[in-house]
Amino acid sequence: MSGSARRSMPSIEVVAKEAGVSTATAGRALGGYGSVSGKSREAVLAAAERLGYRANSLARSMITGLTHTLGVLVPDIENPFFSRALRGIADVAHERGWEVLLVNTDEDLSLERKALGVLTERRVDGLVVAPTDTADRDALQDVIDAGIPVVLLDRRVPGLDADTVGIDNRAAAKDATERLLALGHRSIALLTGGDEKLRPRLARPGLRGVERLGATTVGARAAGYRDALVESGIEPRPELVSAEGFRREDAAAATTRLLGLPDPPTAILALDSLLALGVLQALRRLGLRCPADVSLVGFDDADWAEAISPPLSVVAQPVYELGAEAGRLLLDRVHGTDRRPVHRRLPTRFVERESARSVRTPAGLTGRDSTSP
């Protein structure tokens, strides 16, 4: 009835006394290990019930060496990609009796390192990390050397002794670009969402060497975009590759700039769904129609991608499954399976909807469907 907080919960010792047995026996009855007589068990459970006993996981973890906790390090839980992946991780973890400790790193290397330290001190049993940068290799390796298994999500860090889960970013971007090429587009812009740190590194003639570009997915996707163009005999134009920020407004501004070029793109490939939204917004402001005037393909199949107009064609990643698989790999290792690192590449799916269509054709010839030649 009352709300008076009694700070201290009864320990197993109190329960044992109440039940008239030793703490060892009480522990066995409550913890379900060793062997206890039916009579003792009943007495202990009844006493525990009566006193409102709650085991102390901390003490248990001290002994068993397992905290039943998984650490998850992501840039930003507000990003639907990561919240969905986290859902996958958490579901797998929960199902097997693990809990999840979440930290946002904000793509900040020093925050990430600090978090790695904190989670090590908390003795998490394993770690799922979407690393900000390959520069964190040593900090991550330290964690692994300390005996805490790590699974990398979405991004890779070369030379790290960890499992990874992601998609084949290069192939996925190449496929998307090829589809636009097949629709007759020859001038295709790439919206990477990168920032000032990335911009100069993307600005290489012919996008040479972009595949070696940090831990993020941008490098691999840019490489796929370049591959598709080059294989079609098209020289990638640096001014069509934009790294002007990851917010919607940034994408809108970039779109406006791109379409103001002397030889503007007829199609845009946006590397995430928020960027695609910015493109649509800019097009509307410019009085251009999608897909009649400009075609658009996005990444990640957001909730709203199918419901907006035009319904957005996207490269869909199996995001939930990515997280779930990361959780599975991690728990396997936690359970002691010692094996060489594995690298899971889950398949992407191109979802064709209505935002990409054949390049501008004379009026009257543009049908309602967008089949390729």
Next chain:
Amino acid sequence: MSGSARRSMPSIEVVAKEAGVSTATAGRALGGYGSVSGKSREAVLAAAERLGYRANSLARSMITGLTHTLGVLVPDIENPFFSRALRGIADVAHERGWEVLLVNTDEDLSLERKALGVLTERRVDGLVVAPTDTADRDALQDVIDAGIPVVLLDRRVPGLDADTVGIDNRAAAKDATERLLALGHRSIALLTGGDEKLRPRLARPGLRGVERLGATTVGARAAGYRDALVESGIEPRPELVSAEGFRREDAAAATTRLLGLPDPPTAILALDSLLALGVLQALRRLGLRCPADVSLVGFDDADWAEAISPPLSVVAQPVYELGAEAGRLLLDRVHGTDRRPVHRRLPTRFVERESARSVRTPAGLTGRDSTSP
């Protein structure tokens, strides 16, 4: 260099030995409490560095009684409302040195109870909960009685000894409804997103008593909707209140049904953004235009609400701030502030965009703006 996992990290005892001091002194040097000579401190820190010492938070928590962990219980982290609120909680917690343990309850009462138990055993210092139902009152009160402070987020549980943070749902829904009424709408549908459990309880003549409807926000919002209608002398029509599921497709189906009624609504109030998206999708399929044929107002200002066409008018909640305030209230209590429960109602904001307009008027009279009479 190598990756051979050495499972055991050095304890403070090993560090003390290496530094030639007692564990007590080592603890003081590393933990920053008590008094240590500069010489000892240096020796200890150097030894710790050399051995790669990492404190064990578990042991520390055993003694101090603080785990520096906050538990967060939400229905689904994939829901943008909760992922954003969690971001607010986590930012406040992190800034003050706390970590966040996350559990999804899936609106499942038994899962929620189990999670409450698990988090109690983990001795979290406090709990932010978006409770599934008022039926969990006793389980929550048990947690509070055990000395773990609780803050309720978004939803309320009458008679519970806990702080709450949310918006004034009744007033917000009333305001949104009044705006539609001011635009001349007399037949306004309400999409609650509820399910079969809720449906019969909403189906009362005149929506009487809906304000007393569990912990969720639906009841209060339905009451606000009703209040606005009644005050305008309009009898709420039960068939215009839909509780046919919370997914986008459910909302689309509901919209189709509503617009097939003999006297169909001219405006729709959708209680979350995903539902609003479903409405737009259905309208498109039906060949109806928004806002020309049907006006729409949603709840929650999603990323895409401004970028789609038509830009969506919404009731915006200060979601991040809701979470941050919950975190602040909780940490205040963790730090021992004993006070009566407080109930924070943060202000909502009606964001007028283009999806709501004056009710159908003869062609030519419908201006581009949607100012009220």
Next chain:
DNA sequence: CGCTTGAGTGAGAACGTTCTCAATCGCTGA
């Protein structure tokens, strides 16, 4: 010089479990 003071130190308790190990119990079979 003797006394007080306070910084610095270490031994050992405490936190609440699980684990180890030896002792006891109750039964079976010769």
Next chain:
DNA sequence: TCAGCGATTGAGAACGTTCTCACTCAAGCG
């Protein structure tokens, strides 16, 4: 009856910290 055996039990160690307390030592003071 008694040895043998497995089930059950309890004492006490262990986990790795922080906390309590008593002790040393040097400086400051009259």
